[in-house]
Amino acid sequence: MPLQDQEQQYIYVCSDAVGETAEAVAKATLRQFSSSTSVKVKRYGHIKTEDEIAEIVKEAAAHGGFISYTLVLPELREAMRLEAVRQGVPAVDVMGPMMEAFIDTFGSFPKRTPGLLHSIDADYIRRMEAIEFAVRYDDGKDARGFTQAEVVLIGVSRTSKTPLSIFLSHKGIRTANLPLMPEVKVPPELTTGPGRLIVGLTMNPEQLLGIRTERLKALGLPAPSHYASLERIMEEMNYASEIMESLGCPVIDVTNRAIEETAGIIMNWLYR
Numbered sequence: 001m002p003l004q005d006q007e008q009q010y011i012y013v014c015s016d017a018v019g020e021t022a023e024a025v026a027k028a029t030l031r032q033f034s035s036s037t038s039v040k041v042k043r044y045g046h047i048k049t050e051d052e053i054a055e056i057v058k059e060a061a062a063h064g065g066f067i068s069y070t071l072v073l074p075e076l077r078e079a080m081r082l083e084a085v086r087q088g089v090p091a092v093d094v095m096g097p098m099m100e101a102f103i104d105t106f107g108s109f110p111k112r113t114p115g116l117l118h119s120i121d122a123d124y125i126r127r128m129e130a131i132e133f134a135v136r137y138d139d140g141k142d143a144r145g146f147t148q149a150e151v152v153l154i155g156v157s158r159t160s161k162t163p164l165s166i167f168l169s170h171k172g173i174r175t176a177n178l179p180l181m182p183e184v185k186v187p188p189e190l191t192t193g194p195g196r197l198i199v200g201l202t203m204n205p206e207q208l209l210g211i212r213t214e215r216l217k218a219l220g221l222p223a224p225s226h227y228a229s230l231e232r233i234m235e236e237m238n239y240a241s242e243i244m245e246s247l248g249c250p251v252i253d254v255t256n257r258a259i260e261e262t263a264g265i266i267m268n269w270l271y272r
Helices: 020-030 034-038 050-063 074-087 096-106 122-136 161-169 205-218 230-247 259-271
Strands: 009-015 039-044 066-070 091-093 151-155 175-179 197-202 251-253
Touching: 009 020, 009 050, 020 039, 020 066, 050 066, 050 074, 066 074, 074 091, 122 161, 122 175, 151 161, 151 230, 161 175, 161 259, 197 230, 197 259, 205 230, 251 259
Parallel strands: 009 039, 009 066, 066 091, 151 175, 151 197, 197 251
Antiparallel strands: none
């Protein structure tokens, strides 16, 4: 039955842990379909028994949905496969084929412990703290962050400082950033304190002009403005270049460069 002919349909996400992996895959799939607005993701986590599986499959069969599952325990995975076949419900094993490929290729066997992906360990805690740090010290709103950061990003407005800070924070790196403007003095905290990597970000002026113009349009503001003029951009970039030179910091041209690529360069500098 076509999606548009039904009031509501579901993808049933099932897991013997939290179910975030299967849900992420399901949502990524939904984004590829214009008709996905009538489909919702319904998550069932911490599944422990075959009876629970039977009830979920029964619900999916009644509503015409399908199941996406990450069941680590082999007995639950097999129960889901058999029950889905019995009730005629399409079911996608997200993790099983990958685990089987690992066993076949490397001759190793899984721990069969649900939820290991999201276990609270030192790395997970460090990433969470780094993300909080990046949000707290974004856009230079608290200069104390410059003395506590592992990486400080500096550059004029719209040179990807914030998204790059967030990306690095997901790698567990405490990152702060500072927009450079001729009218605003650089805080003394930026030039004090050891153990930080200060990185300057620059961009082709014409591309930056286009980005700023689009930003104004997105905000509903008139495009002709001092902020989105080539004259202003050159003034800011000349000032930023002087600051970066005085600090002796490395500079990355982010023109047409992906965030991941820029982050990779910075991490190589940080850990070399």
